[in-house]
Amino acid sequence: MSTSHGSPHPIGVSPSPDGPFWVVLTGNPNCGKTTLFNSLTGLRARVGNYAGVTVERKEGSLLGASVSRPITILDLPGTYSLSPQSLDEQIARDVLFQRLPEVPAPGLVVVVIDASNLQRNLYYATQVIELGHPTVIALNMVDVASQNGVEVDAAALATALGVPVVPMVASRGQGVENLRKLLITRAQQGPEPREPRSFLELPSEFGAAAERLEAQLEGSFPGRRRFSVAEAVLILSDDKVLQARPDLYPAAILSAVALARSRLEKAGVDWRSAAIEARYARAAAIQTAVTRELSPPGETLSDRLDGILTHRVWGLFIFVGLMAVMFESIFSFAQFPMDLIKDGFDWIASMVGEALGPGDLSSLLTRGVIKGVGSVVVFLPQICLLFLFISLLEDTGYMARAAFLMDRLMSRVGLHGKSFIPMLSSFACAIPGIMATRTIESPKDRLVTILVAPLMSCSARLPVYTVLISACIPNLRWLGIIGLPGITLLGMYLLGIAGAMGMAWLFKKTLFPGEPAPLILELPPYKLPVVSVVLRHMWERSKMFLRRAGTVILGINILLWFLASYPHSNEQAGRLSDQRKELIGLAQASGISVSDLGKSTGTETNSSVVLTDIQQRWQALASEEAGEKLRTSYAGRAGRLLEPILSPLGFDWKIGVGIVASFAAREVFVSTMSVVYNAGTSDSGDERATSSLAEIMKREKRADGSLAYTPLTGITLMVFYVFAMQCVSTVAVVRRETNSWRWPLFQWFYMTGLAWILAFVTYQGGRLMGWG
Amino acid sequence: MESVTPLSTLQAGSQAVIVSIQIPPESRGRLLEMGVLTGTRIELVRRAPLGDPLEIKVRGYNLSLRKHEADLILVRRD
Numbered sequence: 060m061s062t063s064h065g066s067p068h069p070i071g072v073s074p075s076p077d078g079p080f081w082v083v084l085t086g087n088p089n090c091g092k093t094t095l096f097n098s099l100t101g102l103r104a105r106v107g108n109y110a111g112v113t114v115e116r117k118e119g120s121l122l123g124a125s126v127s128r129p130i131t132i133l134d135l136p137g138t139y140s141l142s143p144q145s146l147d148e149q150i151a152r153d154v155l156f157q158r159l160p161e162v163p164a165p166g167l168v169v170v171v172i173d174a175s176n177l178q179r180n181l182y183y184a185t186q187v188i189e190l191g192h193p194t195v196i197a198l199n200m201v202d203v204a205s206q207n208g209v210e211v212d213a214a215a216l217a218t219a220l221g222v223p224v225v226p227m228v229a230s231r232g233q234g235v236e237n238l239r240k241l242l243i244t245r246a247q248q249g250p251e252p253r254e255p256r257s258f259l260e261l262p263s264e265f266g267a268a269a270e271r272l273e274a275q276l277e278g279s280f281p282g283r284r285r286f287s288v289a290e291a292v293l294i295l296s297d298d299k300v301l302q303a304r305p306d307l308y309p310a311a312i313l314s315a316v317a318l319a320r321s322r323l324e325k326a327g328v329d330w331r332s333a334a335i336e337a338r339y340a341r342a343a344a345i346q347t348a349v350t351r352e353l354s355p356p357g358e359t360l361s362d363r364l365d366g367i368l369t370h371r372v373w374g375l376f377i378f379v380g381l382m383a384v385m386f387e388s389i390f391s392f393a394q395f396p397m398d399l400i401k402d403g404f405d406w407i408a409s410m411v412g413e414a415l416g417p418g419d420l421s422s423l424l425t426r427g428v429i430k431g432v433g434s435v436v437v438f439l440p441q442i443c444l445l446f447l448f449i450s451l452l453e454d455t456g457y458m459a460r461a462a463f464l465m466d467r468l469m470s471r472v473g474l475h476g477k478s479f480i481p482m483l484s485s486f487a488c489a490i491p492g493i494m495a496t497r498t499i500e501s502p503k504d505r506l507v508t509i510l511v512a513p514l515m516s517c518s519a520r521l522p523v524y525t526v527l528i529s530a531c532i533p534n535l536r537w538l539g540i541i542g543l544p545g546i547t548l549l550g551m552y553l554l555g556i557a558g559a560m561g562m563a564w565l566f567k568k569t570l571f572p573g574e575p576a577p578l579i580l581e582l583p584p585y586k587l588p589v590v591s592v593v594l595r596h597m598w599e600r601s602k603m604f605l606r607r608a609g610t611v612i613l614g615i616n617i618l619l620w621f622l623a624s625y626p627h628s629n630e631q632a633g634r635l636s637d638q639r640k641e642l643i644g645l646a647q648a649s650g651i652s653v654s655d656l657g658k659s660t661g662t663e664t665n666s667s668v669v670l671t672d673i674q675q676r677w678q679a680l681a682s683e684e685a686g687e688k689l690r691t692s693y694a695g696r697a698g699r700l701l702e703p704i705l706s707p708l709g710f711d712w713k714i715g716v717g718i719v720a721s722f723a724a725r726e727v728f729v730s731t732m733s734v735v736y737n738a739g740t741s742d743s744g745d746e747r748a749t750s751s752l753a754e755i756m757k758r759e760k761r762a763d764g765s766l767a768y769t770p771l772t773g774i775t776l777m778v779f780y781v782f783a784m785q786c787v788s789t790v791a792v793v794r795r796e797t798n799s800w801r802w803p804l805f806q807w808f809y810m811t812g813l814a815w816i817l818a819f820v821t822y823q824g825g826r827l828m829g830w831g
Numbered sequence: 832m833e834s835v836t837p838l839s840t841l842q843a844g845s846q847a848v849i850v851s852i853q854i855p856p857e858s859r860g861r862l863l864e865m866g867v868l869t870g871t872r873i874e875l876v877r878r879a880p881l882g883d884p885l886e887i888k889v890r891g892y893n894l895s896l897r898k899h900e901a902d903l904i905l906v907r908r909d
């Protein structure tokens with residue numbers, strides 16, 4: 060590493076007039092590009108053991124680069140070839156073809172190849188080398204290759220390809236330093252000139268046609284002269300590029316291509332497959348020349364695992380079993396840490412309350428801020444567990460198997476197994492799920508998947524389900540392990556899946572009819588998950604959850620506290636304070652100290668009948684006062700305004716406040732209910748101060764004295780949350796990914812309409828059956 | 832004995848060589864680029880629990896295809 064430039068440059072000033080040196084990482088899906096990127100830059104981009112984890116460009120700067128010549132590393136989505144079939148693959152092609160104005164010409168292209176899957180990786184690597192950019196090969200996963208009994212001779216490979224080859228195990232950082240040094244040297248010395256080279260021995264007719272086209276391309280695009288040959292072969296053999304973007308080429312070239320193809324057809328040459336066959340022939344030859352088999356190929360551990368996990372009979376049982384274990388453990392294991400967090404927040408609230416004394420500020424801080432945010436943060440352990448499970452699914456390689464197992468079911472609704480991966484990701488959050496649809500080749504299928512992905516229950520619904528289940532569903536257990544709460548939770552997730560499937564079927568039938576697209580899905584070998592990757596991944600996502608709690612939810616809560624606390628009604632206050640004075644008088648007459656009034660009844664063993672009676676009246680008064688205050692507050696008025704549309708679902712106006720607030724983000728329901736019920740408490744000695752939200756809800760009564768949260772109300776409310784589109788960020792992402800407001804608006808209305816109708820059916824149906 | 836049959840009829844665990852691919856040209860591009868070509872040796876690894884899709888092994892890696900496509904890939908058993 061060169062530090063010969065003396066004094067370091069001040070941070071933030073680009074010392075190099077021509078900007079940083081650009082290094083582009085490209086390669087087949089799942090070959091370890093992002094793992095390498097993270098290792099080079101120290102960043103934490105998402106990795107996982109299935110094709111299509113990275114779906115957008117990511118930049119980072121190389122750690123250890125000299126200050127005088129910073130190096131920017133660009134991580135790209137994986138692609139099987141330079142003839143892209145999906146949006147994520149297009150990004151890689153566009154960068155290499157310098158079609159994106161915001162990405163400068165690469166100073167160096169690093170093609171990452173998977174040593175354990177050499178032939179197919181060489182197919183792409185030779186395509187990229189032919190583009191003539193300065194290129195280096197990162198020969199990754201040599202550990203997997205040697206486990207399979209295969210040794211790749213890096214030096215021989217470098218000779219065969221005509222570019223340097225750096226062997227490595229990116230997941231363990233082995234060999235990454237060599238690449239880092241090489242990048243730094245190249246950045247300093249500038250690109251080294253390289254002879255253009257082709258790996259193809261094409262049929263002579265095809266070769267001649269390509270040469271004619273090459274001359275024309277050189278004339279039209281002198282800037283890309285370096286790879287005119289390669290481009291000529293590509294546009295001759297790929298009918299999709301020209302169909303999709305005819306504007307990229309002048310008409311003369313389009314007609315030359317058409318003419319050349321018809322000539323080739325006459326000569327009996329298949330212009331679609333000629334170049335592919337020639338390239339695979341070469342890739343196979345190179346592979347044979349550079350690999351040595353140390354042991355005869357046999358069944359690998361991964362093959363044997365697959366024999367069980369995708370077994371004809373057991374496969375589906377294991378899949379369902381895994382899901383059930385996931386939900387049961389989310390419920391049971393998380394309980395203890397959740398209690399701890401809750402106690403922590405209560406303690407902070409009581410300290411702040413004591414320090415400030417009674418008053419509006421204290422109420423805002425304790426009830427609006429601390430309890431409101433606390434009510435959401437409490438769910439951190441559950442969220443962590445959920446993310447842990449998803450990370451494990453992603454990093455072991457089971458994700459692709461889930462898609463494999465579910466493909467049959469998905470084909471019933473007209474989608475294919477690949478759509479199941481974005482849907483599974485949506486269990487964490489619909490946003491990465493919707494981004495992941497970029498890997499779906501058919502635009503129609505992609506749109507359908509985007510439209511239904513938010514029906515999968517995301518992590519933001521988990522707090523809502525949990526609170527409602529704890530408040531409304533009896534904790535019945537059978538055989539000691541299977542519990543009604545866990546089953547209800549699983550049921551809600553299944554309901555979301557069923558809803559997504561049903562709607563996908565409907566959309567495919569009505570809006571987007573058409574043939575099913577062929578499924579071409581790679582099943583990567585299982586890998587032992589890298590513990591640090593899984594934990595880091597879990598933590599990164601959990602941090603996002605915490606950040607939301609500290610920003611969006613905090614903001615909404617403060618607003619809500621105001622809406623739920625103002626205006627104070629003078630007339631009411633006057634009436635109630637008269638009654639209160641009367642009670643105090645009564646107490647003093649019986650020799651009871653006023654401070655005892657707020658204590659909950661019967662706390663002292665020798666409490667007299669009179670005391671108990673006065674205490675009870677005092678508390679009834681306090682909650683009447685609180686209820687009155689809330690009813691007349693702005694939030695209360697708004698909630699009551701909504702009663703006509705909510706009462707058919709069995710929801711009172713307080714729930715209405717929660718529902719409206721959670722159209723910003725679902726988990727706001729929990730914090731809102733916490734503010735609504737806590738803002739309603741009196742200042743002193745109310746036992747609500749330390750009850751959990753679920754306990755408060757359990758005790759909540761309607762005006763007619765019946766319980767507000769019956770099992771039926773709980774289920775109805777959950778059904779509503781399964782279907783309603785209550786997430787501003789998802790709307791924004793759908794807008795971006797579909798490039799119009801049409802689809803996000805459509806999605807919002809269909810989901811929310813569906814939510815209302817199904818909640819209505821649930822509630823009214825339940826009442827007809829005599830529940831609730 | 833040599834015989835030409837669709838890939839989808841192979842027994843799980845058996846190998847064959849592709850002799851022709853009858854998938855319409857417009858939609859076979861990606862399959863070819865994945866290395867499923869005439870003359871390529873291919874193994875049917877297993878069928879999914881519900882009979883579809885299939886898992887095949889080609890050029891040293893595993894790939895999943897639907898029966899619909901596998902019906903159109905003709906192979907010669909050896």
Ligand SMILES: Nc1nc2c(ncn2[C@@H]2O[C@H](COP(=O)(O)OP(=O)(O)OP(=O)(O)O)[C@@H](O)[C@H]2O)c(=O)[nH]1
Pocket residue numbers: 087088089090091092093094095105106107108109110111112113114135136137138199200201202203227228229230231454586589592
């Ligand atoms: N055994 C082994 N595993 C590796 C190595 N490099 C990466 N992996 C694992 O391979 C999987 C894929 O890695 P990623 O970095 O996500 O691959 P990618 O090329 O970015 O994949 P896409 O973004 O989907 O194109 C992950 O599970 C990694 O942990 C390696 O050298 N050896």
Ligand SMILES: [Mg+2]
Pocket residue numbers: 092093094105106112113135136137
């Ligand atoms: Mg990646």
